[in-house]
Amino acid sequence: xxxxxxxxxxxxxxxxxxxxxxxxxxxxxxxxxxxxxxxxxxxxxxxxxxxxxxxxxxxxxxxxxxxxxxxxxxxxxxxxxxxxxxxxxxxxxxxxxxxxxxx
Numbered sequence: 001x002x003x004x005x006x007x008x009x010x011x012x013x014x015x016x017x018x019x020x021x022x023x024x025x026x027x028x029x030x031x032x033x034x035x036x037x038x039x040x041x042x043x044x045x046x047x048x049x050x051x052x053x054x055x056x057x058x059x060x061x062x063x064x065x066x067x068x069x070x071x072x073x074x075x076x077x078x079x080x081x082x083x084x085x086x087x088x089x090x091x092x093x094x095x096x097x098x099x100x101x102x103x
Contacts, residue, residue: 013101
């Protein structure tokens with residue numbers, strides 16, 4: 001089921017869930033809002049999202065995707081480097097559900 005939820009600018013995750021409840025006319029208790037799709041989508045689609053795709057989406061929603069395209073990015077984003085560890089930390093945090101007050 002696909003629905004449209006209208007939210008004000010700078011709405012929080014909680015605002016979105018409250019809007020969803022209003023549209024669906026049912027409780028959304030236990031629902032979570034993600035910036036990045038989970039590995040297996042919820043609902044009837046059951047779509048599977050690869051780690052590579054999830055990393056790509058995470059870097060795009062964080063506004064840091066351009067960094068991976070810079071010269072020498074491969075060397076700087078390797079997991080054994082300090083910058084690579086920071087990159088992975090950012091991608092990991094983007095994959096977690098938003099807390100109610102987050103936008």
